Amino acid sequence: MITSLNELKELADKKKCASGNSRQELRVCMGSSCISLGSAELGKSLQDELQNRDLEDKYKIKNVGCNGLCANGTLVSHCRGDGSTLYEKITTSDTKDLVESIQNGGLLKDKMCDITQPFFTKQTKIVLENTGIIDPDDIEDYIAHGGYEALFKALDGMMPKDVIEEVKTSALRGRGGGGYPAGIKWESVSKVVSEQKYIICNGDEGDPGAFMDRAVMESDPHRVLEGMAIAGYACGANKGYIYVRAEYPLAVEKLGRAIKQATKLGILGENIAHSNFSFNIEIRLGAGAFVCGEATALIASVEGNRGNPRQKPPHLTDYGLWGKPTVLNNVETLANIAPIIKNGGAWYRDIGTENSSGTKVFALTGHIKNTGLVEVPMGTTLRELIYEIGGGIPDGKKFKAIQSGGPSGGCIPKELLDLHVDYESLKNAGSIMGSGGLIVIDDSSNMVEIARFFMDFCRSESCGKCTPCRVGTTELTLLLDKFIKKEATKSDFELLKEMCEFVKSTSLCGLGQTAPNPVLSTIKYFESEYLEGINDD
Amino acid sequence: MSTATDDRYNTLEKSMKKLGYDKSALIETLHTAQETFGYLGIDTLKFIAQRLRLPYSKVYGVATFYNYFRLKPKGKHNVVVCMGTACYIKGSNKILEKIEQRYGIKVGETTPDNVLSLLSARCFGSCSLAPVVVYDNVPKGKVTVEDSLCEIEEMIK
Numbered sequence A: 001m002i003t004s005l006n007e008l009k010e011l012a013d014k015k016k017c018a019s020g021n022s023r024q025e026l027r028v029c030m031g032s033s034c035i036s037l038g039s040a041e042l043g044k045s046l047q048d049e050l051q052n053r054d055l056e057d058k059y060k061i062k063n064v065g066c067n068g069l070c071a072n073g074t075l076v077s078h079c080r081g082d083g084s085t086l087y088e089k090i091t092t093s094d095t096k097d098l099v100e101s102i103q104n105g106g107l108l109k110d111k112m113c114d115i116t117q118p119f120f121t122k123q124t125k126i127v128l129e130n131t132g133i134i135d136p137d138d139i140e141d142y143i144a145h146g147g148y149e150a151l152f153k154a155l156d157g158m159m160p161k162d163v164i165e166e167v168k169t170s171a172l173r174g175r176g177g178g179g180y181p182a183g184i185k186w187e188s189v190s191k192v193v194s195e196q197k198y199i200i201c202n203g204d205e206g207d208p209g210a211f212m213d214r215a216v217m218e219s220d221p222h223r224v225l226e227g228m229a230i231a232g233y234a235c236g237a238n239k240g241y242i243y244v245r246a247e248y249p250l251a252v253e254k255l256g257r258a259i260k261q262a263t264k265l266g267i268l269g270e271n272i273a274h275s276n277f278s279f280n281i282e283i284r285l286g287a288g289a290f291v292c293g294e295a296t297a298l299i300a301s302v303e304g305n306r307g308n309p310r311q312k313p314p315h316l317t318d319y320g321l322w323g324k325p326t327v328l329n330n331v332e333t334l335a336n337i338a339p340i341i342k343n344g345g346a347w348y349r350d351i352g353t354e355n356s357s358g359t360k361v362f363a364l365t366g367h368i369k370n371t372g373l374v375e376v377p378m379g380t381t382l383r384e385l386i387y388e389i390g391g392g393i394p395d396g397k398k399f400k401a402i403q404s405g406g407p408s409g410g411c412i413p414k415e416l417l418d419l420h421v422d423y424e425s426l427k428n429a430g431s432i433m434g435s436g437g438l439i440v441i442d443d444s445s446n447m448v449e450i451a452r453f454f455m456d457f458c459r460s461e462s463c464g465k466c467t468p469c470r471v472g473t474t475e476l477t478l479l480l481d482k483f484i485k486k487e488a489t490k491s492d493f494e495l496l497k498e499m500c501e502f503v504k505s506t507s508l509c510g511l512g513q514t515a516p517n518p519v520l521s522t523i524k525y526f527e528s529e530y531l532e533g534i535n536d537d
Numbered sequence B: 001m002s003t004a005t006d007d008r009y010n011t012l013e014k015s016m017k018k019l020g021y022d023k024s025a026l027i028e029t030l031h032t033a034q035e036t037f038g039y040l041g042i043d044t045l046k047f048i049a050q051r052l053r054l055p056y057s058k059v060y061g062v063a064t065f066y067n068y069f070r071l072k073p074k075g076k077h078n079v080v081v082c083m084g085t086a087c088y089i090k091g092s093n094k095i096l097e098k099i100e101q102r103y104g105i106k107v108g109e110t111t112p113d114n115v116l117s118l119l120s121a122r123c124f125g126s127c128s129l130a131p132v133v134v135y136d137n138v139p140k141g142k143v144t145v146e147d148s149l150c151e152i153e154e155m156i157k
Helices: A005-021 A032-036 A039-052 A092-103 A139-144 A149-157 A160-170 A182-191 A212-219 A221-235 A249-264 A295-302 A331-335 A337-343 A345-349 A382-389 A423-428 A447-461 A467-484 A490-506 A510-514 A517-525 A527-531 B007-018 B023-037 B042-051 B056-065 B085-089 B092-103 B145-156
Strands: A024-029 A059-064 A076-080 A083-087 A198-203 A239-244 A280-285 A326-330 A359-366 A372-377 A399-404 A410-413 A437-442 B077-082 B116-121 B133-135 B138-140
Touching (some): A005 A139, A005 A149, A024 A039, A032 B138, A139 A249, A149 A221, A149 A337, A160 A221, A160 A337, A160 A345, A182 A221, A198 A295, A198 A331, A212 A221, A212 A331, A221 A239, A221 A280, A221 A326, A221 A331, A221 A337, A249 A280, A280 B023, A295 A326, A331 A337, A337 A345, A359 B085, A372 A382, A399 A447, A447 A467, A447 A510, A447 A517, A447 A527, A447 B085, A467 A510, A490 A517, A490 A527, A517 A527, B007 B023, B007 B042, B023 B056, B042 B056, B077 B092, B085 B092, B092 B116, B092 B145, B133 B145
Parallel strands (some): A024 A059, A198 A239, A198 A326, A239 A280, A359 A437, B077 B116
Antiparallel strands (some): A024 A076, A076 A083, A359 A372, A399 A410, A399 A437
16 A cells, blocks of 8 residues: 555655666557557567577566557567667567567667657657556556656645646646636536535547547556546545546556556555545446537436437536536546646646647548657647658658548648647637547548548437437538539539538537538638539539 | 346346446446347347336437447457548548448348348547458458458458
């Protein structure tokens, strides 16, 4: 049991000392992407090779989470006392060569990953600082890297209002899409008088094309738990739920193990560190419903119901889970909390832009060379993200647009490549930040078809409760079909625009209100492709 | 088979008991049921309704709301094509179309001989490997149309 900040630091030092004295590490990425490339088998084969060469007392295989550069998986990092070397595209057929070169003190040159490329140097890691480094199954490894220090610091010498003040100073905004200031949300709940309050972590990550939350939950689950516990202390809640997608079995497994380990050490549970603060966390499984990204629908789902949203107000801060005041934060938002408490809100405030502080994790996918996860300061330009960090467009194709914000977002054309990415600039460009999926689209794609893809997605995900969304998304999909088949008329084009505005302004929840965004933004920037679909003869 | 002699119902009962027959844990219970039975049959849903003292309409309503739950049994083998945005951009719709044509089934259907079920997913979150196809629970990335047809042939051989 750990009962004070000092004890925590002692454990951290002990662990650091033990790993400092011991073997060199071969860190094998066990993120979902690398696992589907066979990293689990690779880990075993490396272990066997070490055993065959009698090297087990010199080298240790460490399973770590996502390294970010998923395009070049499986990534293996060789860590010595004096530094580390990253190897890419390693498969079981490279096992022998890799171990042999390491044993001889050399480098496997043709498999080395250049860590001086912009993909690595242009990133600022706060949320992802531990991913790819620590073993997500080992709470002591997390503690050795400064884990849970923020929670104990808060319990040790900060009043709940000090914690809230720090988060307010940081100006951290919700990373789930809306961008509501986290500190203000916490403050609202802390001020409500109620015997029971809840903290909910949204790990549903329903946007297709986004996987940053998955990576955090799989690679650094304790970071999420620590953020939740700090939120609980600040707001006066003693119970937390993590709502995770059932499609993320590895995240569910890692979080479950992390909760058990933290409870065993007394970091979660009753009277943490001899204080009056108790906090327990349970996992609730989602079951694949995009609408559950909407706060009230998510609450309905946690309560075991169909994920139907309801009218607001009352807001969750007054009437949330089972009618009690509830803080609902996204995984990435909560993962930012521990560093903010540790380093201070002002430190965080200095990173990023005026209205959007800190960093943002983006999932770079689509027609781009370096697909994977990147964390950059807010305000980084799209050009830097695509051409420097992302390595540009492959196969000699040209950049056409970038889609942000998933089905609720929009497409941004090449004229806006120098846009500094933050909440406001994306909104002004007709898109949204969303959870951070960035899908690069090259000139081989038709934008009307992409708009139709998203509309059809919203149509099938509409919960059906309100008519504008249920009927509107269906009608819009059928209208878009006419453009794709080049059978639309001029009046169809007018109807399309009118109906988009109608669905946007009259739907009950965020799903319907944002569903027309992909259509509106593609009309705005790629109108000619719609006009090509008009046949008025 | 009656519920009393079917071991799978015992597994389900145990899981509900562990959760204190909590009505709000209905979704968890449905997950356990689907894992145990492979799908959610009408009898299973009725059993859950009775044990959790919930109206059958509520249990059925929740089971049909979420994409993850299946109300029909799967075939001996199954293939899931990811239809997330990154996979779509990289042509997963063409992969899906070709599989549909080759085996004469639509998404969500099983071949008449019960050998192959074709499913689609909203997003596996393995977008950097797009397009992704999962064959009998084994995910494969950067798949081409030809790859996927060969892989399926191999799988159902």
